[in-house]
Amino acid sequence: MKLHQKAYLLVELNKADSTWDYQLVEKALEEYSVSGSRWVNTFRVALDELAAAGLVDSTEKKLDDGTHVGTDKVLFKYQLTEFGRTRMRETGLL
Amino acid sequence: MTQITLNQALQKHYSRNQRWGFTWAIWVAVLWGAWYVPGTALWFEKPFSDIAADDQAMMLGATAVMTWVHAIAVLFFLLLWNTMLGKVKDYGRTLFRFRKISKWYALASLCGGPMAIFGSYMAMGFIGPVFAAITSLFYPIVGAIIARLWYKEKISSRAALGMVIIIMGGTVIYAPGLFGEVESSNPNMWLGYLGGLMSAIGWGAEGAVAARAMDVSDPDTGIQCRFTFEVLFWGVIILPLIVLFTDLPIADFIVATVTESSAMLWIVLASACHAYSYTAFYKSFSLIGVGRGQAIGNLYAIFALAFIAAFTLQLPEWYFVVGLVFVVAGTFVMFTEPAESVINLRDQQAPA
Numbered sequence: 477m478k479l480h481q482k483a484y485l486l487v488e489l490n491k492a493d494s495t496w497d498y499q500l501v502e503k504a505l506e507e508y509s510v511s512g513s514r515w516v517n518t519f520r521v522a523l524d525e526l527a528a529a530g531l532v533d534s535t536e537k538k539l540d541d542g543t544h545v546g547t548d549k550v551l552f553k554y555q556l557t558e559f560g561r562t563r564m565r566e567t568g569l570l
Numbered sequence: 571m572t573q574i575t576l577n578q579a580l581q582k583h584y585s586r587n588q589r590w591g592f593t594w595a596i597w598v599a600v601l602w603g604a605w606y607v608p609g610t611a612l613w614f615e616k617p618f619s620d621i622a623a624d625d626q627a628m629m630l631g632a633t634a635v636m637t638w639v640h641a642i643a644v645l646f647f648l649l650l651w652n653t654m655l656g657k658v659k660d661y662g663r664t665l666f667r668f669r670k671i672s673k674w675y676a677l678a679s680l681c682g683g684p685m686a687i688f689g690s691y692m693a694m695g696f697i698g699p700v701f702a703a704i705t706s707l708f709y710p711i712v713g714a715i716i717a718r719l720w721y722k723e724k725i726s727s728r729a730a731l732g733m734v735i736i737i738m739g740g741t742v743i744y745a746p747g748l749f750g751e752v753e754s755s756n757p758n759m760w761l762g763y764l765g766g767l768m769s770a771i772g773w774g775a776e777g778a779v780a781a782r783a784m785d786v787s788d789p790d791t792g793i794q795c796r797f798t799f800e801v802l803f804w805g806v807i808i809l810p811l812i813v814l815f816t817d818l819p820i821a822d823f824i825v826a827t828v829t830e831s832s833a834m835l836w837i838v839l840a841s842a843c844h845a846y847s848y849t850a851f852y853k854s855f856s857l858i859g860v861g862r863g864q865a866i867g868n869l870y871a872i873f874a875l876a877f878i879a880a881f882t883l884q885l886p887e888w889y890f891v892v893g894l895v896f897v898v899a900g901t902f903v904m905f906t907e908p909a910e911s912v913i914n915l916r917d918q919q920a921p922a
Contacts, residue, residue, distance in 0.1 A: 477663060477666060480660050480663035480667070480787055481788060482787050482788055486786065524587055525784070525789075525857065526785075527913070527914065528857060528859075528912060528915045529784075529916060530916035530917075531785060537576060539574075539579055548579055549579070549583075550579045559916070563786060564786070566670070567667075567670045567671050567786045568667065568670035
Protein backbone atom coordinates (compact mmCIF):
# COMPACT_ATOMS: atom_id res chain seq x y z
CA MET A 477 0.00 0.00 0.00
CA LYS A 478 1.23 3.49 -0.83
CA LEU A 479 2.06 5.90 1.97
CA HIS A 480 -0.44 8.65 2.72
CA GLN A 481 0.51 11.94 1.05
CA LYS A 482 2.05 13.88 3.94
CA ALA A 483 4.11 10.83 4.93
CA TYR A 484 5.30 10.47 1.33
CA LEU A 485 6.55 14.07 1.32
CA LEU A 486 8.46 13.46 4.56
CA VAL A 487 10.01 10.23 3.27
CA GLU A 488 11.11 11.96 0.05
CA LEU A 489 12.61 14.82 2.04
CA ASN A 490 14.55 12.33 4.12
CA LYS A 491 16.20 10.93 0.97
CA ALA A 492 18.08 14.16 0.20
CA ASP A 493 19.78 16.90 2.19
CA SER A 494 17.28 19.43 0.90
CA THR A 495 14.79 19.60 -1.96
CA TRP A 496 12.91 22.38 -3.73
CA ASP A 497 9.15 22.28 -3.17
CA TYR A 498 8.32 22.13 -6.88
CA GLN A 499 10.50 19.04 -7.24
CA LEU A 500 8.71 17.37 -4.34
CA VAL A 501 5.33 18.33 -5.77
CA GLU A 502 6.25 16.91 -9.17
CA LYS A 503 7.22 13.60 -7.56
CA ALA A 504 4.02 13.52 -5.51
CA LEU A 505 1.86 14.24 -8.58
CA GLU A 506 3.48 11.31 -10.31
CA GLU A 507 3.29 9.00 -7.27
CA TYR A 508 -0.46 9.56 -6.84
CA SER A 509 -1.25 9.88 -10.58
CA VAL A 510 -2.93 13.28 -10.19
CA SER A 511 -2.49 16.57 -12.01
CA GLY A 512 -3.71 20.17 -12.14
CA SER A 513 -3.26 23.32 -10.10
CA ARG A 514 -5.61 22.12 -7.33
CA TRP A 515 -3.32 19.20 -6.58
CA VAL A 516 -0.22 21.36 -6.82
CA ASN A 517 -1.79 23.65 -4.20
CA THR A 518 -2.82 20.65 -2.06
CA PHE A 519 0.77 19.43 -1.84
CA ARG A 520 2.15 22.94 -1.31
CA VAL A 521 -0.29 23.49 1.57
CA ALA A 522 0.82 20.14 3.05
CA LEU A 523 4.43 21.40 2.94
CA ASP A 524 3.36 24.67 4.58
CA GLU A 525 1.69 22.63 7.35
CA LEU A 526 4.83 20.53 7.83
CA ALA A 527 6.90 23.72 8.09
CA ALA A 528 4.47 25.31 10.56
CA ALA A 529 4.60 22.17 12.72
CA GLY A 530 8.41 22.37 12.71
CA LEU A 531 9.01 19.04 10.92
CA VAL A 532 10.68 20.73 7.95
CA ASP A 533 12.55 23.97 7.58
CA SER A 534 13.27 26.11 4.53
CA THR A 535 16.95 26.59 3.78
CA GLU A 536 16.56 28.73 0.68
CA LYS A 537 13.82 30.77 -0.94
CA LYS A 538 13.45 32.32 -4.37
CA LEU A 539 10.83 34.00 -6.52
CA ASP A 540 9.23 31.90 -9.24
CA ASP A 541 9.65 33.44 -12.69
CA GLY A 542 6.53 31.57 -13.83
CA THR A 543 8.31 28.32 -14.66
CA HIS A 544 7.02 26.22 -11.75
CA VAL A 545 4.04 27.44 -9.74
CA GLY A 546 3.26 30.96 -10.88
CA THR A 547 4.96 34.31 -11.37
CA ASP A 548 6.04 35.97 -8.11
CA LYS A 549 5.14 32.96 -5.99
CA VAL A 550 7.78 31.98 -3.42
CA LEU A 551 9.59 28.70 -3.97
CA PHE A 552 11.03 27.02 -0.87
CA LYS A 553 13.92 24.61 -0.55
CA TYR A 554 13.05 22.35 2.36
CA GLN A 555 15.03 20.08 4.63
CA LEU A 556 13.89 17.76 7.38
CA THR A 557 14.53 19.05 10.92
CA GLU A 558 15.77 16.89 13.78
CA PHE A 559 12.27 17.11 15.24
CA GLY A 560 10.87 15.94 11.89
CA ARG A 561 13.14 12.88 12.01
CA THR A 562 12.07 12.16 15.58
CA ARG A 563 8.38 12.35 14.57
CA MET A 564 9.06 10.08 11.58
CA ARG A 565 10.68 7.48 13.84
CA GLU A 566 7.76 7.68 16.30
CA THR A 567 5.21 7.23 13.55
CA GLY A 568 6.97 4.35 11.85
CA LEU A 569 8.02 6.35 8.79
CA LEU A 570 11.73 5.86 9.45
CA MET B 571 4.50 46.17 -14.38
CA THR B 572 5.71 46.43 -10.76
CA GLN B 573 8.09 43.75 -9.62
CA ILE B 574 7.85 42.51 -6.07
CA THR B 575 10.82 41.61 -3.93
CA LEU B 576 11.34 38.22 -2.31
CA ASN B 577 10.56 39.73 1.11
CA GLN B 578 7.27 41.16 -0.13
CA ALA B 579 6.32 37.85 -1.71
CA LEU B 580 7.20 36.01 1.51
CA GLN B 581 5.10 38.41 3.58
CA LYS B 582 2.21 37.79 1.16
CA HIS B 583 2.70 34.03 1.43
CA TYR B 584 2.69 33.98 5.24
CA SER B 585 -0.23 36.44 5.44
CA ARG B 586 -2.24 34.22 3.12
CA ASN B 587 -1.59 31.18 5.33
CA GLN B 588 -2.52 33.14 8.44
CA ARG B 589 -5.70 34.46 6.78
CA TRP B 590 -6.71 30.94 5.69
CA GLY B 591 -6.12 29.65 9.23
CA PHE B 592 -8.34 32.35 10.73
CA THR B 593 -10.96 31.91 7.98
CA TRP B 594 -11.24 28.20 8.77
CA ALA B 595 -11.48 29.01 12.49
CA ILE B 596 -14.30 31.50 11.86
CA TRP B 597 -16.16 28.87 9.81
CA VAL B 598 -15.86 26.63 12.87
CA ALA B 599 -17.69 29.25 14.91
CA VAL B 600 -20.41 29.92 12.30
CA LEU B 601 -21.22 26.25 11.70
CA TRP B 602 -20.91 25.26 15.36
CA GLY B 603 -23.30 28.12 16.21
CA ALA B 604 -25.71 27.01 13.46
CA TRP B 605 -25.56 23.44 14.85
CA TYR B 606 -27.43 24.54 17.99
CA VAL B 607 -30.62 25.19 16.00
CA PRO B 608 -31.18 21.63 14.65
CA GLY B 609 -29.41 20.21 17.75
CA THR B 610 -31.98 21.85 20.04
CA ALA B 611 -34.96 21.28 17.72
CA LEU B 612 -34.22 17.55 17.75
CA TRP B 613 -35.22 17.28 21.43
CA PHE B 614 -38.73 18.51 20.49
CA GLU B 615 -39.31 15.68 18.00
CA LYS B 616 -40.45 12.11 18.64
CA PRO B 617 -39.04 9.83 20.04
CA PHE B 618 -36.99 12.32 22.10
CA SER B 619 -39.94 14.53 23.06
CA ASP B 620 -41.69 11.52 24.66
CA ILE B 621 -38.99 11.09 27.33
CA ALA B 622 -39.94 12.47 30.74
CA ALA B 623 -37.57 15.26 31.82
CA ASP B 624 -36.88 13.56 35.18
CA ASP B 625 -36.05 10.18 33.59
CA GLN B 626 -32.28 10.68 33.73
CA ALA B 627 -31.37 7.13 32.66
CA MET B 628 -33.53 7.30 29.55
CA MET B 629 -32.29 10.81 28.78
CA LEU B 630 -28.69 9.61 28.86
CA GLY B 631 -29.55 6.48 26.83
CA ALA B 632 -31.33 8.64 24.24
CA THR B 633 -28.33 10.97 24.14
CA ALA B 634 -26.04 8.02 23.41
CA VAL B 635 -28.33 6.87 20.55
CA MET B 636 -28.62 10.42 19.22
CA THR B 637 -24.84 10.90 19.32
CA TRP B 638 -24.22 7.63 17.50
CA VAL B 639 -26.74 8.26 14.70
CA HIS B 640 -25.39 11.80 14.45
CA ALA B 641 -21.79 10.50 14.18
CA ILE B 642 -22.80 8.11 11.36
CA ALA B 643 -24.38 11.01 9.45
CA VAL B 644 -21.28 13.17 10.07
CA LEU B 645 -19.12 10.37 8.67
CA PHE B 646 -21.30 10.33 5.54
CA PHE B 647 -20.84 14.10 5.01
CA LEU B 648 -17.07 13.77 5.53
CA LEU B 649 -16.95 10.96 2.98
CA LEU B 650 -18.75 13.27 0.55
CA TRP B 651 -16.19 16.03 1.27
CA ASN B 652 -13.17 13.79 0.78
CA THR B 653 -14.69 12.28 -2.37
CA MET B 654 -14.95 15.79 -3.82
CA LEU B 655 -11.34 16.50 -2.81
CA GLY B 656 -10.11 13.14 -4.15
CA LYS B 657 -8.76 12.17 -0.72
CA VAL B 658 -10.74 9.00 0.04
CA LYS B 659 -7.77 6.75 -0.76
CA ASP B 660 -5.57 8.89 1.47
CA TYR B 661 -8.14 8.43 4.26
CA GLY B 662 -7.81 4.65 3.87
CA ARG B 663 -4.01 4.86 3.91
CA THR B 664 -4.04 6.99 7.08
CA LEU B 665 -6.61 4.81 8.87
CA PHE B 666 -4.60 1.69 8.01
CA ARG B 667 -1.58 2.92 10.00
CA PHE B 668 -3.37 2.48 13.31
CA ARG B 669 -0.54 1.49 15.61
CA LYS B 670 1.61 4.51 14.81
CA ILE B 671 -0.70 7.23 13.46
CA SER B 672 -4.47 6.78 13.44
CA LYS B 673 -4.50 5.61 17.09
CA TRP B 674 -4.13 9.31 17.94
CA TYR B 675 -7.36 10.05 16.07
CA ALA B 676 -8.99 7.23 18.04
CA LEU B 677 -7.83 8.94 21.25
CA ALA B 678 -9.04 12.32 19.92
CA SER B 679 -12.47 10.83 19.25
CA LEU B 680 -12.62 9.43 22.82
CA CYS B 681 -11.75 12.89 24.20
CA GLY B 682 -14.20 14.74 21.96
CA GLY B 683 -17.07 12.25 21.89
CA PRO B 684 -17.74 10.13 24.97
CA MET B 685 -15.81 12.49 27.28
CA ALA B 686 -16.64 16.03 26.11
CA ILE B 687 -20.09 15.56 24.61
CA PHE B 688 -21.24 13.22 27.35
CA GLY B 689 -19.76 15.57 29.96
CA SER B 690 -21.56 18.49 28.39
CA TYR B 691 -24.88 16.62 28.56
CA MET B 692 -24.17 15.79 32.23
CA ALA B 693 -23.55 19.48 32.93
CA MET B 694 -26.80 20.35 31.13
CA GLY B 695 -28.79 17.66 32.91
CA PHE B 696 -27.52 18.10 36.47
CA ILE B 697 -27.03 21.89 36.54
CA GLY B 698 -28.26 23.52 33.33
CA PRO B 699 -27.45 24.50 29.74
CA VAL B 700 -25.94 27.87 30.68
CA PHE B 701 -23.47 26.24 33.03
CA ALA B 702 -22.61 23.69 30.32
CA ALA B 703 -22.05 26.44 27.76
CA ILE B 704 -19.77 28.44 30.10
CA THR B 705 -17.60 25.48 31.09
CA SER B 706 -17.16 24.54 27.41
CA LEU B 707 -15.84 28.03 26.71
CA PHE B 708 -12.72 27.25 28.72
CA TYR B 709 -11.59 24.41 26.49
CA PRO B 710 -9.08 26.57 24.48
CA ILE B 711 -7.11 27.18 27.69
CA VAL B 712 -6.89 23.41 28.26
CA GLY B 713 -5.96 22.84 24.59
CA ALA B 714 -3.32 25.57 24.61
CA ILE B 715 -1.78 24.31 27.89
CA ILE B 716 -1.62 20.68 26.68
CA ALA B 717 -0.18 21.75 23.30
CA ARG B 718 2.39 23.93 25.08
CA LEU B 719 3.50 21.27 27.57
CA TRP B 720 3.30 18.29 25.22
CA TYR B 721 4.88 19.59 22.03
CA LYS B 722 5.91 23.15 22.81
CA GLU B 723 3.34 25.01 20.70
CA LYS B 724 4.26 28.68 20.74
CA ILE B 725 1.66 31.02 22.22
CA SER B 726 2.61 34.67 21.81
CA SER B 727 1.53 37.14 24.50
CA ARG B 728 -0.81 38.75 21.96
CA ALA B 729 -2.46 35.39 21.16
CA ALA B 730 -2.84 34.67 24.90
CA LEU B 731 -4.39 38.11 25.46
CA GLY B 732 -6.82 37.52 22.56
CA MET B 733 -7.78 34.14 24.05
CA VAL B 734 -8.50 35.66 27.47
CA ILE B 735 -10.63 38.47 25.96
CA ILE B 736 -12.66 35.99 23.84
CA ILE B 737 -13.30 33.74 26.85
CA MET B 738 -14.31 36.76 28.95
CA GLY B 739 -16.73 37.79 26.19
CA GLY B 740 -18.29 34.33 26.10
CA THR B 741 -18.64 34.35 29.87
CA VAL B 742 -20.34 37.78 29.82
CA ILE B 743 -22.88 36.41 27.34
CA TYR B 744 -23.83 33.38 29.43
CA ALA B 745 -23.00 34.30 33.05
CA PRO B 746 -26.18 36.28 33.91
CA GLY B 747 -28.29 33.23 33.10
CA LEU B 748 -26.25 31.13 35.49
CA PHE B 749 -27.73 32.75 38.60
CA GLY B 750 -31.14 31.21 37.99
CA GLU B 751 -29.62 27.82 37.28
CA VAL B 752 -27.38 26.92 40.20
CA GLU B 753 -29.37 25.55 43.17
CA SER B 754 -27.20 24.70 46.15
CA SER B 755 -29.88 22.29 47.44
CA ASN B 756 -29.35 19.97 44.44
CA PRO B 757 -27.58 16.82 45.79
CA ASN B 758 -26.43 15.75 42.29
CA MET B 759 -24.75 19.04 41.52
CA TRP B 760 -21.27 17.53 41.77
CA LEU B 761 -22.13 15.40 38.72
CA GLY B 762 -22.82 18.60 36.80
CA TYR B 763 -19.47 20.09 37.87
CA LEU B 764 -17.75 16.84 36.90
CA GLY B 765 -19.50 16.95 33.51
CA GLY B 766 -18.44 20.58 32.96
CA LEU B 767 -14.86 19.66 33.74
CA MET B 768 -15.06 16.67 31.39
CA SER B 769 -16.29 18.84 28.51
CA ALA B 770 -13.55 21.48 28.91
CA ILE B 771 -10.78 18.89 29.32
CA GLY B 772 -12.24 16.61 26.61
CA TRP B 773 -12.51 19.21 23.85
CA GLY B 774 -9.23 20.87 24.81
CA ALA B 775 -7.41 17.53 24.80
CA GLU B 776 -9.02 16.51 21.51
CA GLY B 777 -7.48 19.48 19.72
CA ALA B 778 -4.03 18.84 21.15
CA VAL B 779 -4.13 15.08 20.45
CA ALA B 780 -5.46 15.56 16.90
CA ALA B 781 -2.80 18.16 16.12
CA ARG B 782 -0.18 15.61 17.20
CA ALA B 783 -1.55 13.19 14.57
CA MET B 784 -1.76 15.93 11.95
CA ASP B 785 2.00 16.44 12.20
CA VAL B 786 2.26 13.56 9.76
CA SER B 787 -1.24 13.34 8.22
CA ASP B 788 -3.80 15.47 6.44
CA PRO B 789 -6.54 17.31 8.38
CA ASP B 790 -9.31 16.37 5.89
CA THR B 791 -8.55 12.67 6.15
CA GLY B 792 -7.74 12.97 9.86
CA ILE B 793 -11.19 14.23 10.76
CA GLN B 794 -12.76 11.34 8.84
CA CYS B 795 -10.55 8.90 10.81
CA ARG B 796 -11.64 10.57 14.04
CA PHE B 797 -15.37 10.12 13.25
CA THR B 798 -14.81 6.56 12.03
CA PHE B 799 -13.51 5.77 15.51
CA GLU B 800 -16.35 7.64 17.21
CA VAL B 801 -18.92 5.61 15.24
CA LEU B 802 -17.13 2.43 16.33
CA PHE B 803 -16.80 3.45 19.98
CA TRP B 804 -20.53 4.17 20.32
CA GLY B 805 -21.77 1.37 18.06
CA VAL B 806 -19.44 -1.46 19.04
CA ILE B 807 -18.57 -0.70 22.68
CA ILE B 808 -20.73 1.85 24.50
CA LEU B 809 -24.24 1.09 23.20
CA PRO B 810 -23.80 -2.71 23.49
CA LEU B 811 -22.56 -2.18 27.08
CA ILE B 812 -25.64 -0.09 27.88
CA VAL B 813 -27.83 -2.87 26.44
CA LEU B 814 -25.96 -5.52 28.48
CA PHE B 815 -25.98 -3.74 31.83
CA THR B 816 -29.27 -1.78 31.80
CA ASP B 817 -32.91 -2.39 30.89
CA LEU B 818 -33.03 0.63 28.59
CA PRO B 819 -34.77 -0.15 25.25
CA ILE B 820 -31.80 1.01 23.15
CA ALA B 821 -32.62 -1.09 20.04
CA ASP B 822 -36.23 0.14 19.98
CA PHE B 823 -34.99 3.68 20.42
CA ILE B 824 -32.57 3.39 17.48
CA VAL B 825 -35.39 2.10 15.23
CA ALA B 826 -37.74 4.83 16.47
CA THR B 827 -35.10 7.50 15.73
CA VAL B 828 -34.17 6.44 12.21
CA THR B 829 -37.78 5.86 11.14
CA GLU B 830 -38.96 9.26 12.40
CA SER B 831 -38.51 11.60 9.44
CA SER B 832 -38.68 14.86 11.44
CA ALA B 833 -36.03 13.67 13.88
CA MET B 834 -33.82 12.45 11.03
CA LEU B 835 -34.20 15.74 9.18
CA TRP B 836 -32.80 17.64 12.20
CA ILE B 837 -30.06 15.02 12.67
CA VAL B 838 -29.01 15.38 9.03
CA LEU B 839 -28.94 19.18 9.27
CA ALA B 840 -27.04 19.09 12.58
CA SER B 841 -24.58 16.57 11.13
CA ALA B 842 -23.88 18.68 8.05
CA CYS B 843 -23.07 21.66 10.31
CA HIS B 844 -20.98 19.52 12.65
CA ALA B 845 -19.09 17.70 9.88
CA TYR B 846 -17.87 20.85 8.18
CA SER B 847 -17.38 22.74 11.44
CA TYR B 848 -15.05 19.96 12.61
CA THR B 849 -13.28 19.87 9.21
CA ALA B 850 -12.59 23.59 9.49
CA PHE B 851 -11.54 23.06 13.14
CA TYR B 852 -8.82 20.55 12.19
CA LYS B 853 -7.69 22.57 9.15
CA SER B 854 -7.21 25.68 11.29
CA PHE B 855 -4.96 23.80 13.76
CA SER B 856 -2.45 22.98 11.02
CA LEU B 857 -2.15 26.61 9.93
CA ILE B 858 -2.47 28.72 13.09
CA GLY B 859 -2.08 26.21 15.95
CA VAL B 860 -4.42 24.63 18.48
CA GLY B 861 -4.57 27.59 20.87
CA ARG B 862 -5.55 30.18 18.27
CA GLY B 863 -7.85 27.81 16.34
CA GLN B 864 -9.80 26.86 19.45
CA ALA B 865 -10.03 30.42 20.77
CA ILE B 866 -11.48 31.76 17.50
CA GLY B 867 -13.76 28.70 17.40
CA ASN B 868 -15.15 29.98 20.71
CA LEU B 869 -16.94 32.69 18.73
CA TYR B 870 -19.63 30.00 18.39
CA ALA B 871 -21.12 31.56 21.55
CA ILE B 872 -22.06 34.61 19.48
CA PHE B 873 -23.29 32.71 16.44
CA ALA B 874 -25.31 30.21 18.49
CA LEU B 875 -27.27 32.99 20.18
CA ALA B 876 -27.63 34.92 16.90
CA PHE B 877 -29.00 31.89 15.04
CA ILE B 878 -31.34 30.96 17.88
CA ALA B 879 -32.57 34.58 18.02
CA ALA B 880 -33.15 34.52 14.25
CA PHE B 881 -35.22 31.34 14.46
CA THR B 882 -37.17 32.14 17.64
CA LEU B 883 -37.52 35.87 16.83
CA GLN B 884 -36.50 36.70 20.41
CA LEU B 885 -33.90 39.42 20.71
CA PRO B 886 -30.96 38.62 23.00
CA GLU B 887 -30.39 40.61 26.21
CA TRP B 888 -28.20 43.75 26.41
CA TYR B 889 -25.26 41.82 27.85
CA PHE B 890 -25.08 39.88 24.57
CA VAL B 891 -23.87 43.10 22.92
CA VAL B 892 -21.24 43.60 25.65
CA GLY B 893 -20.04 40.02 25.13
CA LEU B 894 -20.03 40.57 21.38
CA VAL B 895 -17.74 43.60 21.77
CA PHE B 896 -15.35 41.49 23.90
CA VAL B 897 -15.14 38.56 21.50
CA VAL B 898 -14.75 40.75 18.41
CA ALA B 899 -12.00 42.70 20.21
CA GLY B 900 -10.29 39.43 21.21
CA THR B 901 -10.43 38.14 17.65
CA PHE B 902 -9.03 41.43 16.38
CA VAL B 903 -6.14 41.25 18.86
CA MET B 904 -5.26 37.76 17.63
CA PHE B 905 -5.70 38.57 13.95
CA THR B 906 -3.36 41.56 14.20
CA GLU B 907 -0.51 39.31 15.30
CA PRO B 908 2.28 39.55 12.73
CA ALA B 909 1.92 36.88 10.02
CA GLU B 910 5.43 35.69 10.89
CA SER B 911 4.12 34.34 14.21
CA VAL B 912 2.47 31.42 12.41
CA ILE B 913 5.46 30.50 10.21
CA ASN B 914 6.58 28.02 12.84
CA LEU B 915 4.05 27.10 15.50
CA ARG B 916 6.44 25.09 17.64
CA ASP B 917 9.57 25.79 19.61
CA GLN B 918 12.30 23.68 18.05
CA GLN B 919 13.41 20.44 19.66
CA ALA B 920 9.84 19.84 20.73
CA PRO B 921 9.57 16.69 22.80
CA ALA B 922 7.43 13.71 21.79
